Amino acid sequence: MARKLFGTDGVRGQANSYPMTADMALKLGAAAGRYFRRDMERGHRVVIGKDTRLSGYMLENALTAGFTSTGMDVLLLGPVPTPAVGLLTPSMRADVGVMISASHNPASDNGIKFFGPEGFKLSDEAEAEIEALVFGDIQPAQAGNIGRARRIDDGRFRYVERVKGTFPQGLSLEGLKVVIDCANGAAYRAAPEVLWELGAEVVAIGVSPDGFNINENVGSTKPQAAIAKIKETGADVALCLDGDADRIVIIDEAGQVADGDQIMALLAARWADENRLKGGALVSTVMSNLGLERFLGGRGIGLHRTAVGDRYVVEAMRAGGYNLGGEQSGHIVMSDHATTGDGLMAGLQFLAEMVRQNKPASALARSFDPVPQMLENLRFSPDKAPLEAASVKAAIAEAEARLGQAGRILIRKSGTEPLIRVMAEAEDEGLMAAVVGDIAAAIRAEL
Numbered sequence: 052m053a054r055k056l057f058g059t060d061g062v063r064g065q066a067n068s069y070p071m072t073a074d075m076a077l078k079l080g081a082a083a084g085r086y087f088r089r090d091m092e093r094g095h096r097v098v099i100g101k102d103t104r105l106s107g108y109m110l111e112n113a114l115t116a117g118f119t120s121t122g123m124d125v126l127l128l129g130p131v132p133t134p135a136v137g138l139l140t141p142s143m144r145a146d147v148g149v150m151i152s153a154s155h156n157p158a159s160d161n162g163i164k165f166f167g168p169e170g171f172k173l174s175d176e177a178e179a180e181i182e183a184l185v186f187g188d189i190q191p192a193q194a195g196n197i198g199r200a201r202r203i204d205d206g207r208f209r210y211v212e213r214v215k216g217t218f219p220q221g222l223s224l225e226g227l228k229v230v231i232d233c234a235n236g237a238a239y240r241a242a243p244e245v246l247w248e249l250g251a252e253v254v255a256i257g258v259s260p261d262g263f264n265i266n267e268n269v270g271s272t273k274p275q276a277a278i279a280k281i282k283e284t285g286a287d288v289a290l291c292l293d294g295d296a297d298r299i300v301i302i303d304e305a306g307q308v309a310d311g312d313q314i315m316a317l318l319a320a321r322w323a324d325e326n327r328l329k330g331g332a333l334v335s336t337v338m339s340n341l342g343l344e345r346f347l348g349g350r351g352i353g354l355h356r357t358a359v360g361d362r363y364v365v366e367a368m369r370a371g372g373y374n375l376g377g378e379q380s381g382h383i384v385m386s387d388h389a390t391t392g393d394g395l396m397a398g399l400q401f402l403a404e405m406v407r408q409n410k411p412a413s414a415l416a417r418s419f420d421p422v423p424q425m426l427e428n429l430r431f432s433p434d435k436a437p438l439e440a441a442s443v444k445a446a447i448a449e450a451e452a453r454l455g456q457a458g459r460i461l462i463r464k465s466g467t468e469p470l471i472r473v474m475a476e477a478e479d480e481g482l483m484a485a486v487v488g489d490i491a492a493a494i495r496a497e498l
Contacts, residue, residue, distance in 0.1 A: 056185065057178040059360040059466020063153055063162035066106035071161050073113040079163060080117020080149075081191070082184035084198075086177070087146040087168075088122055095198075098143055100128040100136040100206070101151035102237040102295045105262030106161045110151050114163070115200050122192035123147075124199050128206035130260075132237045132296035134393035135210035137170040142209070152237065152295040155272045156467065158263045170390035171369070172362035207241050214245050217388045218399045222406050224251035228286040229402070230302075232277040234270025235260040236294035242395050249399075254284050265294045271381050271394070278306040288405065288412040290398035297361070298381035299394030301401055301416055309416035311381040312343040316418035318383070318400055319375055323352050327374075334367045334376030334384075336360070337461055341476050346419035360466060361392045422458070422476045425487050429471045429494050437497035438462065438471065446493035450475075450486035458483060462490065 056062045056070050062079065064071040080097075088095045097118050101107035107130075115125045126143060128135065133150045140148030148166035156162075165173045165181070173181075192198070229251040233239040239258040246253045256276055257269035269276045270293050277289040281302060289302035301309040315333055322328035332353030335343070344354045355371065357363040361382040368376045368386055377383040382392030389396055404415050437443055450460055458477030465472055473490050477483040 054175075054179055054182055056182050060154070060172075060362065061162050061164035063156070063160065063467050065159055066104070066161045067109070071106070071110070073109050075185075076110045076113035076163065077117040078185045078189070079181070080114035081121050081189045082117075082181045083147055083149070083165060084118040084121030084123040085184055085189050086181050095122065096124045096126060096143065096145040098126045098128060098136060098140050098145040098148045099151070100131040100133070100149070100237075103130055103235060103239065103260035103262065103265050104153070104158050104161050107151050110161060110163065114149060114151070119198035119200060120191050121189065122196045122198050125201070127200060127202050129202070130237050130239075131206050131210060132241060132393070132395065133164065134297055134389050134391050134396070135206065135241075137166050137172075137390040138213055139206060139209060140166050141168060141170045143203075150295065154295050154297065154467070155266055155270065155293040158265045158267070162467075166390070171365060172391060174366070211241050211244055211248075214241070214393070214395055214399065215248060217385075217396050218249055219403050219407070222403055224249045224402060224406065227288070227402065227405065228252040228254065228284065230254045230256065230277050230280045230284065230286045230289035232269055232271075232274070232280075232289060232291040233257045233296070234266050234292055234294050235264045236266065236270065236292065236296060238292050238296035238395060242290075242292060242296065245395060245399070251402075254280060254286055256280055270294060271298050271300045274300055274302055274308055277302050278308075281306055288402070290394070290401075292394040292398075293381070296394050297392040298378075299383065299397050300381050301398065301412065303412035303416045305413050307413065307416065310379055311377050311383060312340050312379045312421070313416055313418055314381070314383055314397055314401060315339075315375065315377050316343055316346050317404060317415055318385075318397075319347060319352055320350060320418065321404065322375060323350060328352065329374040330372050332371075332373055334364050334371070334373050336364060336378050338379045338474065340379065340424055341422040341459070342419045343421075359463065365391060422478060423480045423483060424474065424476045425483050426472060426474045427487055427491050428465075429473065429491060429498070431469055431471055431498055433469055435498060437494045438464070440493075440497045443490070443493045443497055446490050450490055453482065453486055460486065460490070
């Protein structure tokens with residue numbers, strides 16, 4: 052079934068424009084409520100969290116109205132990281148969890164992500180069924196069965212304790228000066244609290260949300276502020292989260308950035324040495340660098356690639372029994388501890404290695420030399436289909452023939468923004484730039 056609302060990670064768009072309107076949020080809440088309350092009995096719950104966007108208030112209230120109209124009781128967590136919703140949904144015996152966030156996107160966007168009763172993001176099939184209900188006839192609850200809503204004041208504290216519990220017993224962050232960039236987002240209170248309680252000297256930036264400044268010149272996609280803060284304060288390392296704190300990049304003491312591939316390489320090697328890397332493999336997406344694949348192969352560790360999106364990584368991990376996966380963008384999934392990507396948990400594992408090995412961040416943040424990679428994003432109108440054009444297909448085929456075995460090409464539509472992403476990897480950077488340029492030119496001609 053072709054989906055109209057759901058993309059790679061829930062429903063997303065510009066706030067107060069279709070589909071991110073109060074009316075659609077109400078319908079989504081009612082549809083998800085009916086989907087998860089099929090038996091029509093009382094006692095069903097939904098947990099709702101949000102990041103710091105101004106539009107979160109509007110969408111939170113609309114979702115609450117939708118869920119309660121179908122008899123679901125609503126537990127409102129307020130601003131918490133996305134992984135907190137994944138953890139607290141099963142902990143609070145809820146049938147469904149919802150996170151209101153557009154992740155790393157600007158404040159003008161927002162999104163709605165759904166989690167099932169075990170804390171995992173919904174499958175494509177479940178999202179398709181909910182979408183069908185949205186556009187169908189949703190049966191409301193009888194007057195006596197309308198749901199209730201209540202605020203949960205200690206959701207952040209429950210999450211903080213769970214995150215701290217993933218840091219190895221017997222270790223402390225005392226003596227480490229850590230910059231934490233919370234992107235003016237959902238972890239603006241939780242992340243500094245965790246680091247301080249574990250003993251670090253904390254330098255916090257991106258912790259003054261005003262509803263409009265989430266991800267604005269801060270966070271995992273804009274690490275320049277954290278790099279400057281490291282140089283200003285002489286900090287040992289910086290952890291940069293995104294707006295909903297489900298992804299991270301790490302910056303060493305010299306200001307060099309380590310992406311998700313480098314973090315996964317470090318953890319996979321460590322876990323393999325300790326015989327706790329389940330299945331002897333890492334799960335990542337088609338975007339992960341060839342250098343990571345070669346690094347893992349040299350250590351006898353497998354790499355299983357999936358479509359882009361951390362929920363596809365998690366699905367593959369669950370199906371194959373693996374416990375470590377993630378994305379180059381910084382989603383790191385450690386299924387022994389969490390049900391989805393958790394930037395803060397991943398950051399703590401990196402800090403634990405610094406303490407355990409008594410090494411600076413720079414000695415741990417580059418496990419392999421990446422194969423040169425080039426990515427060009429092309430904005431397009433949703434009513435266009437340039438990738439179906441014969442000229443574009445011909446340009447892609449010609450580029451693949453030119454690269455041969457010397458590299459790879461990946462062209463895909465973003466699941467969260469109206470973008471076509473053209474990516475190539477090759478040791479020959481001139482050839483790589485040429486093939487990306489040719490494909491991009493062909494796409495632009497069609498647009």
